[in-house]
Amino acid sequence: xxxxxxxxxxxxxxxxxxxxxxxxxxxxxxxxxxxxxxxxxxxxxxxxxxxxxxxxxxxxxxxxxxxxxxxxxxxxxxxxxxxxxxxxxxxxxxxxxxxxxxxxxxxxxxxxxxxxxxxxxxxxxxxxxxxxxxxxxxxxxxxxxxxxxxxxxxxxxxxxxxxxxxxxxxxxxxxxxxxxxxxxxxxxxxxxxxxxxxxxxxxxxxxxxxxxxxxxxxxxxxxxxxxxxxxxxxxxxxxxxxxxxxxxxxxxxxxxxxxxxxxxxxxxxxxxxxxxxxxxxxxxxxxxxxxxxxxxxxxxxxxxxxxxxxxxxxxxxxxxxxxxxxxxxxxxxxxxxxxxx
Amino acid sequence: xxxxxxxxxxxxxxxxxxxxxxxxxxxxxxxxxxxxxxxxxxxxxxxxxxxxxxxxxxxxxxxxxxxxxxxxxxxxxxxxxxxxxxxxxxxxxxxxxxxxxxxxxxxxxxxxxxxxxxxxxxxxxxxxxxxxxxxxxxxxxxxxxxxxxxxxxxxxxxxxxxxxxxxxxxxxxxxxxxxxxxxxxxxxxxxxxxxxxxxxxxxxxxxxxxxxxxxxxxxxxxxxxxxxxxxxxxxxxxxxxxxxxxxxxxxxxxxxxxxxxxxxxxxxxxxxxx
Amino acid sequence: xxxxxxxxxxxxxxxxxxxxxxxxxxxxxxxxxxxxxxxxxxxxxxxxxxxxxxxxxxxxxxxxxxxxxxxxxxxxxxxxxxxxxxxxxxxxxxxxxxxxxxxxxxxxxxxxxxxxxxxxxxxxxxxxxxxxxxxxxxxxxxxxxxxxxxxxxxxxxxxxxxxxxxxxxxxxxxxxxxxxxxxxxxxxxxxxxxxxxxxxxxxxxxxxxxxxxxxxxxxxxxxxxxxxxxxxxxxxxxxxxxxxxxxxxxxxxxxxxxxxxxxxxxxxxxxxxxxxxxxxxxxxxxxxxxxxxxxxxx
Numbered sequence: 001x002x003x004x005x006x007x008x009x010x011x012x013x014x015x016x017x018x019x020x021x022x023x024x025x026x027x028x029x030x031x032x033x034x035x036x037x038x039x040x041x042x043x044x045x046x047x048x049x050x051x052x053x054x055x056x057x058x059x060x061x062x063x064x065x066x067x068x069x070x071x072x073x074x075x076x077x078x079x080x081x082x083x084x085x086x087x088x089x090x091x092x093x094x095x096x097x098x099x100x101x102x103x104x105x106x107x108x109x110x111x112x113x114x115x116x117x118x119x120x121x122x123x124x125x126x127x128x129x130x131x132x133x134x135x136x137x138x139x140x141x142x143x144x145x146x147x148x149x150x151x152x153x154x155x156x157x158x159x160x161x162x163x164x165x166x167x168x169x170x171x172x173x174x175x176x177x178x179x180x181x182x183x184x185x186x187x188x189x190x191x192x193x194x195x196x197x198x199x200x201x202x203x204x205x206x207x208x209x210x211x212x213x214x215x216x217x218x219x220x221x222x223x224x225x226x227x228x229x230x231x232x233x234x235x236x237x238x239x240x241x242x243x244x245x246x247x248x249x250x251x252x253x254x255x256x257x258x259x260x261x262x263x264x265x266x267x268x269x270x271x272x273x274x275x276x277x278x279x280x281x282x283x284x285x286x287x288x289x290x291x292x293x294x295x296x297x298x299x300x301x302x303x304x305x306x307x308x309x310x311x312x313x314x315x316x317x318x319x320x321x322x323x324x325x326x327x328x329x330x331x332x333x334x335x336x337x338x339x340x341x
Numbered sequence: 342x343x344x345x346x347x348x349x350x351x352x353x354x355x356x357x358x359x360x361x362x363x364x365x366x367x368x369x370x371x372x373x374x375x376x377x378x379x380x381x382x383x384x385x386x387x388x389x390x391x392x393x394x395x396x397x398x399x400x401x402x403x404x405x406x407x408x409x410x411x412x413x414x415x416x417x418x419x420x421x422x423x424x425x426x427x428x429x430x431x432x433x434x435x436x437x438x439x440x441x442x443x444x445x446x447x448x449x450x451x452x453x454x455x456x457x458x459x460x461x462x463x464x465x466x467x468x469x470x471x472x473x474x475x476x477x478x479x480x481x482x483x484x485x486x487x488x489x490x491x492x493x494x495x496x497x498x499x500x501x502x503x504x505x506x507x508x509x510x511x512x513x514x515x516x517x518x519x520x521x522x523x524x525x526x527x528x529x530x531x532x533x534x535x536x537x538x539x540x541x542x543x544x545x546x547x548x549x550x551x552x553x554x555x556x557x558x559x560x561x562x563x564x565x566x567x568x569x570x571x572x573x574x575x576x577x578x579x580x581x582x583x584x585x586x587x588x589x590x591x592x593x594x595x596x597x598x599x600x601x602x603x604x605x606x607x608x609x610x611x612x613x614x615x
Numbered sequence: 616x617x618x619x620x621x622x623x624x625x626x627x628x629x630x631x632x633x634x635x636x637x638x639x640x641x642x643x644x645x646x647x648x649x650x651x652x653x654x655x656x657x658x659x660x661x662x663x664x665x666x667x668x669x670x671x672x673x674x675x676x677x678x679x680x681x682x683x684x685x686x687x688x689x690x691x692x693x694x695x696x697x698x699x700x701x702x703x704x705x706x707x708x709x710x711x712x713x714x715x716x717x718x719x720x721x722x723x724x725x726x727x728x729x730x731x732x733x734x735x736x737x738x739x740x741x742x743x744x745x746x747x748x749x750x751x752x753x754x755x756x757x758x759x760x761x762x763x764x765x766x767x768x769x770x771x772x773x774x775x776x777x778x779x780x781x782x783x784x785x786x787x788x789x790x791x792x793x794x795x796x797x798x799x800x801x802x803x804x805x806x807x808x809x810x811x812x813x814x815x816x817x818x819x820x821x822x823x824x825x826x827x828x829x830x831x832x833x834x835x836x837x838x839x840x841x842x843x844x845x846x847x848x849x850x851x852x853x854x855x856x857x858x859x860x861x862x863x864x865x866x867x868x869x870x871x872x873x874x875x876x877x878x879x880x881x882x883x884x885x886x887x888x889x890x891x892x893x894x895x896x897x898x899x900x901x902x903x904x905x906x907x908x909x910x911x912x913x
Contacts, residue, residue, distance in 0.1 A: 058528035100813035112804035195384040200599040229605035266529040268558030270600045
């Protein structure tokens with residue numbers, strides 16, 4: 001692998017920030033008379049170079065909108081997004097296009113993401129034709145190398161997407177995303193539609209590629225098992241807001257926000273001896289009736305009068321672990337939430 | 342031993358395509374005891390949904406049962422005439438599918454479509470129908486049953502729609518409930534609510550439930566017995582704890598290992614220490 | 616544990632990879648199908664016959680012979696003669712010279728205009744899109760023949776104008792089809808993926824959106840061809856466009872229509888059969904082309 005692309009200034013420092021998002025807001029207008037849908041509200045986070053941040057949440061949490069905004073596929077209303085030190089908000093279309101070689105995305109639907117009229121070779125070669133001068137034998141060599149990297153047999157190069165299995169399709173998507181040696185990869189539910197055995201293979205592949213190519217990942221998922229397996233840090237989103245963020249194992253074993261706790265409680269272990277949490281969260285996500293105070297007031301069992309007044313900010317509960325709940329006191333006064341439920 | 346609620350024996354099914362015949366089920370057998378929850382688990386193409394469709398005799402075009410028997414109580418379903426089979430599907434077996442919004446008819450209210458089911462199968466007057474519909478809606482945990490009854494499917498959230506589907510399936514007091522991926526596509530917290538509801542109904546009404554899923558977590562937390570399907574065959578079945586805690590078949594072991602991704606998690610944690 | 620990638624591919628010599636997009640010609644060779652072959656065969660046969668048959672026949676296609684008027688089919692006149700003594704056999708074979716040329720040009724032009732407008736209005740989705748749809752509504756709401764007559768009346772009675780008439784009435788059909796497909800395709804995930812890969816808008820349109828939007832229009836092309844010939848006949852009946860003694864199926868059918876009741880059936884029937892065969896052939900051809908274009912027929 002050529003590391004020529006790594007000559008940008010940030011590569012040498014181990015703790016450099018690859019992706020920085022600050023106060024991102026995105027609202028989608030709706031029909032007249034219906035309030036606009038707030039997809040993302042005041043979301044901030046950073047991802048260190050070569051690391052993985054997981055973003056977990058249910059439908060309507062805004063996690064996929066974050067992914068699209070990171071890529072510049074959807075313009076943000078306000079906020080700052082810097083990837084590898086360059087701002088992508090308000091970047092002109094042309095520079096955004098050339099910038100695409102640095103940052104790529106893999107979508108949830110492996111089949112729908114591939115042009116049905118392009119066979120594997122064409123799909124993987126396309127970004128190279130767009131961003132590099134590789135042609136002819138060099139181009140073929142690079143495509144071959146990419147297929148090898150994602151453990152796809154070159155015999156499949158002439159196949160069309162519908163002739164491949166779900167796992168193979170997703171490998172083609174990954175190979176295509178890696179073609180121009182990007183340094184940041186956004187993975188939007190990359191394994192959600194795959195069978196469990198295939199899912200493990202794809203996640204394993206992503207981990208190997210990250211090690212080999214020193215990639216930075218933002219993994220969007222609703223599946224805590226996948227998040228736990230892949231991400232060093234995790235951010236939990238609810239109704240467009242980031243309610244908790246921190247090291248994965250810490251957040252998932254010692255959640256500070258009641259929503260995170262419910263999300264963990266809803267997880268069903270394959271071990272019959274590990275029972276899920278006894279409490280079942282009531283209600284459903286309702287983006288149409290957005291609460292005035294904390295976004296979780298509608299479903300929170302610990303809700304108090306103060307919760308309806310304003311959205312609590314993210315507060316550091318333990319070092320590097322923040323939660324946006326009125327019950328979270330900065331470190332010293334931390335109350336053990338699990339005891340209170 | 343009492344008679345099982347539903348038993349399938351040596352069921353083989355093939356589907357004729359344009360120029361070939363594919364065998365999709367080979368000698369499938371399963372037993373659903375009365376008042377229990379049986380899980381049918383497998384991946385895409387394992388034949389789990391085809392098994393369910395064979396039980397209610399709604400095979401895709403070209404599908405044909407080549408051998409076997411399906412017994413509901415003491416009735417042999419495969420030899421019933423179409424009219425009797427319709428009664429079985431409407432009355433004796435309740436069905437719940439994946440994606441509740443498409444399972445409901447979009448042009449009428451929840452109440453109208455529930456009433457149509459009752460009209461087709463039971464001889465009740467208007468007031469009795471209305472009372473039963475509301476009673477079933479409350480049974481599935483819907484508090485404001487009047488409002489929901491008057492709603493159209495698109496006005497309901499995914500969780501509420503699935504509750505309405507379950508209420509519809511329960512209208513004629515079925516002996517068996519077949520739930521085919523009932524929570525796939527729903528959010529995790531809603532999935533939990535629906536599963537708790539099905540488990541509640543199963544114990545409260547002594548309902549026999551056949552739940553079809555790709556998710557071993559659902560099996561581990563909610564089922565009494567399980568059949569693991571792979572490639573059109575049942576590779577392992579029996580008591581849930583026995584199957585999951587000491588799997589005998591290699592495929593079952595692989596499925597369990599892949600399901601919790603624990604190995605990968607371990608690798609990541611180990612990698613972080615380096 | 617670090618599992619190595621499968622070794623099989625790594626050790627093998629550089630494999631033969633398909634270097635280029637599988638073009639239409641290559642796909643054609645792979646997916647030749649009966650409808651395509653039959654459609655092409657019939658159309659080519661009609662085109663060849665249009666020049667060969669008149670050349671070897673003892674009668675001229677546009678030479679009247681009143682002494683042999685209204686003769687039934689015989690060895691001398693296989694398809695009989697009409698009231699002016701034209702030999703129907705020769706005329707039926709010569710007709711494609713006019714019929715096919717005008718229809719291919721007219722419908723082809725309409726399809727190109729409709730496709731371009733459909734892509735532009737479907738992709739930009741601005742006021743222009745709405746406007747073009749309303750114009751298309753108006754054009755399509757008019758009875759086709761009246762519209763055509765009005766256009767020819769405005770532009771003069773020439774074959775060139777008949778071509779434009781066909782283009783004019785067909786463009787909205789293709790505009791609608793293409794536009795609705797483009798509106799669907801542009802929302803699909805692979806289009807979003809293509810944007811994320813860095814495609815410019817023109818490339819996006821021509822390499823991804825258009826190829827995936829053409830299917831229904833290709834099928835429509837065959838149908839429109841058939842209707843085009845019928846339109847031509849209708850126009851000829853009204854004295855617009857093709858004039859006697861030019862051999863043309865539509866005008867031949869109509870010239871014989873009043874004789875059907877008196878027993879001289881052959882005047883209309885033979886051109887009618889050829890017209891039907893031509894319409895059928897175009898439908899076969901377009902279906903065949905779509906089968907070749909279609910990547911994923913399961």
